[in-house]
Amino acid sequence: MQRELMNRAKELLIDETVVRVLGWKKGDLGYNHEPAYFDSPEELEENFVYDAFCGANLSKYMIEAGKQEGKTLVFLKPCDTYSFNQLLKEHRIKRENTYIIGVGCRGNLDIDKIKAAGIKGIESVDADGDMLKVKTVYGEKEMPFEEALLERCLACKGKTHMVYDELIGAGEKEEAGPKGNRFDRVSELESLSPEERFAFWRSELSKCIRCNACRNACPACSCLKCVFDSNQFDSNQKANADTFEEQMFHIIRAFHVAGRCTDCGECSRVCPQGIPLHLLNRKFIKDINTLYGEYQAGEDTDSLAPLTNYTFEDAEPGIVAERGRK
Amino acid sequence: MEVNQVQRIGVFVCHCGTNIAATVDIKRVLEAAAKEPGVVHAEDYQYMCSEAGQQKVREAIKEKQLTGVVVCSCSPRMHENTFRGAAQKAGLNPYMVEIANIREHVSWIHKNIEEGTEKAIILTRAAIAKVMLNAPLQAGQSKVVKRALVIGGGIAGIQTALDIADAGYEVDIVEKTPSIGGRMSQLDKTFPTLDCSACILTPKMVDAAAHEKITIYTYSEVEKVSGFVGDFQVDIRKKARSVDMSKCTGCGVCQEKCPSKKIPNEFNRELDNRAAIYTPFAQAIPNVPVIDRENCIKFKTGKCGVCSKVCLAGAVDYEQQDEIVSQNYGAIVVATGFDTIKLDKYEEYSYQSCPDVITSLELERIMNAAGPTKGHLERLSDGKAPKSMVFIQCVGSRCADERGKSYCSKICCMYTAKHAMLIRDKYPDVDVTVFYIDVRTPGKNFDEFYRRAVEEYGVHYIKGQVGKVAEHNGRLLVQGADLIDNRRILMETDMVVLATAIEPNPDVRKIATMLTASIDTNNFLTESHAKLRPVESPTAGIFLSGVCQGPKDIPETVAQAGAAAIKVVGLLAKDYLVTNPCVAKSDELYCNGCSACEKVCPYGAISYEDREVNDHGIREVRRVASVNSALCQGCGACTVACPSGAMDLQGFSNRQILAEVDAICR
């Protein structure tokens, strides 16, 4: 499919439909591809890549790309289109400056899971049917594709693109649909005692080094200036000075994206400390779904988000205590 | 923390006689306040709100060049404006004043001096911390459009419009039906004087139509409202009448000749039929018919056109389109009136199944000379004159369940006495019985009126709600209990009249939403204050007239209509309104343009525009929010919806509230 995408991108550049291409370029290792702009067919030929390590959600880059002169071609996987749609809804992207190729996706891989399986010295990873063939300095190793999937792909939203101009490879070889219930881990945490929950989150969040990777990768966390960098709330902090500040950062971050988070999982994917940040967002999503009705951010561009909406009969905040009693 | 200028704060602690001083150690509060950074002056006084107290504030502002004032006294809801005024007189911006509430929130509830003093000090610190971040605010001005809109053309709307117009202001009436007149035009006689309703209403309708300051839009509805007090922009949909108002002479031939005559007549409560082209009643204003397009053969099949052929004036116009009139108004009066509730949930009264069980409003039409029976009292089932009639009170009123309404409909006791009296007067051989729970007759000459029905006209009043009404041998069987005699009542009668509960016109919810006027669970519009501001909606510039606010009879409605009119006149007499400066403000450098704030604004005060922004040297066009400070009421919903903190509320800014939090938790 990589070749097909590259050829189509070249065509669109040559016939001047678009002036640049937003895609993924090869990383220095076989598994750390990164988002990149391509201005010419030559650049595409040299560096463009599309495989199971193209996890990066390119939607957010379109905020800046959309401001440039001329159209930008962007490749979006099905789940990325939710983020894109959400940004459209929030008027952050100019649709008219965008040409979207919806790309098929079989699921993305989590290099940490491969490493955790005991495979060291990885040089390259190739999918072969249901198995992964991993070339390492110690020879070739194998592991099931399924076991190396990113957390987000376990909660796959399906193979449908919410927004696109054309589709390439969509619907092929895809194993759409979630594997199990994405809220299982949240429910498990909820069933713990408050002390256990506190211990869990303290140990997780204390790993935070406030590198802001989660914030920078998150398509919903796209403020021009984050409240934690500005003085609007007397809240500009460069580093966490105590156990609470990082909690405050993460609570507020999750709150600010509540009802807007598409559950794309970029936050957890990019966290260098491996903090399961998506569990904060999913908690909000789970609460929203149970209290205010099923809501999937990014599914459309005109519905009212749960936090900018209400009904007279909404649950009272006391429900938190009542639930706790059960 | 950025401090633009050195603040010089003065703290003034009020004893409020002994109200505060008895449980708060004033001296310690003064000492603690004086130690706070920024405080350059601290003094106390017996009664700070008195002229002498205010004088102290004014002098200190001038002598010590104060930039901010904290008054530790009673609730800001009490005297905030007093001290703002004092500050202003001394040349300080009135919004540089903060109040620490050490009476209602401290001295009156905490009897322990130690506790009280400590809390007073903390509240004082919080107020000082806040005022340090206060910014001078300027109240803005907004223009007043000298024109009023009245929604609803019943007696409430007509009276309001007449009163406003007589004061010299332009008024427009929007009426949904083809004629003004409302419910009152359907009534036969009115209590307690038994005047003929039409005789007193029609002259008012004519006055309104003839008034040079009044424009009447009938067969029209309010479609869209934007704007705010002083300048509402309203779109009015003039529905296509299919008759040219300027040509029609009102001769009525079209109605006579129209072949489609089997349409339930709304004006006669659907007790008889009307034609597809019709004027609702003889005295209608305007006296111009409308074509009911849903029932017109021409509109349904394309064939017919009789009305057009017989119209000598050539007024019938099948091509006429709805028209939108856009107009600006300084004030809007809601006078949407009422209807009776549906009785489908009251099976026990057999209203649905027996034609001789009718509502009181239907009886009004039956009694009226222009009604379905030409004014003859007769049974709708067989046209026979009744020998006996039963009236049942409180049908659907005072109900705790979902079948009816929780409130008393207020007018039924009186109109039932009226009906009973009129029937006994005109048809002395008809036996009239009224089943009541309570007879409620507060009002001038009201109880006397009811007593006359009993004493002079021989109407039987029985205390006890009726349990069941059923058809029985061509008559009606009424089962009840006389609670005073404690005996069963099982009587046959010819007609039963139900004093059906009234409810606000169902359209009012839609209108209230457009106007952002609040409405209660019964769909009555809420007044701004139940006692002191009974004709004002809490939404500025919206006024209430008639039953849309609560059940009331004609004299009360007319009185309220006049009251609403004078409030409107009071508003329109001003050229400019002073606006509240504690409104939201968006910082364009932080605004993402995401529209979250716009979605939660209840006043539509936030709009978006593409504007060139200079962000530290980077010039680019961005979509940014801007707040219309005349529309914004300062709730702050937008400030929390905004993730970046671009939206802030002046007078209650993020940093001010956080400063208070910090001061309290110090």
Next chain:
Amino acid sequence: MQVENKKEFQPKIVAFCCNWCSYAGADLAGSSRLAYPADVKIIRVPCSCRVNPMFILRAFQRGADGVIMCGCHPGDCHYTTGNYYARRRMTLLFSMLDYLGVEHGRTRVEWVSAAEGVKFSTVMNEFVEKIYSLGENVRLEDLRCKES
């Protein structure tokens, strides 16, 4: 540096009250002399929808032991819809704090009208009692900001 603090636990409680209903209800509690503990300190906001989760977290960070927010009853908001938004925001925020292991008794929302002085006082008494039973807020307090 740590000095054993033997002083009796005196909770810090922040109450956000909307100007139109709850603050007036608190005033009424005052003028009716309906006592509640002095630990409660009220911050006046125009509407419950003005209360930013940031304010609540900041209060905890600075050592508050409990935060309560009061507003007009649903349907009675002076600004028509403010408390509906506030209700959703607070429900989610409180749920999240609970999820993170903060005792849910430390946060509360109550609707108090301008006529409900008795309710205001009752609610505050109850809330303070609850905070006493929970004790000092050790989980969320920012030790750095504590006075020695």
Next chain:
Amino acid sequence: MHKTEKDKAILLREMSGANVDKCMKCGKCSASCPSYDEMDIRPHQFVSYVQNEDVEALLESKSLWKCLSCFACVERCPRDVKPAMIIEAVRQMVVRQRGGNYLLPDEVPELLDEELPQQLLASAFRKYSK
């Protein structure tokens, strides 16, 4: 244990689940009652007797055994007071005070006949046993 009239009135409120204070004395219950003429104390009076804590009179009333439990009063009451539930509660109280069951499950088989509706049995149990 000796109960005062007041205790009994409170007990009746509890047993019946009826909120007698909601009554606005409209008499629609009595007006709807098919057994009205047979009763010495009428359905609407049951409500005020409980309010007035005059339970003794209710316990002795023959109305208890005339009420058909047809629930017309409950159905039609505009204030949701549930008079029939009060009558039922008084019946319960009488039965409990007498201490004995009027109908024991063991006696039922003998009484059964094919025509007998199930509902009647249930109703009889409700009326005549603890």
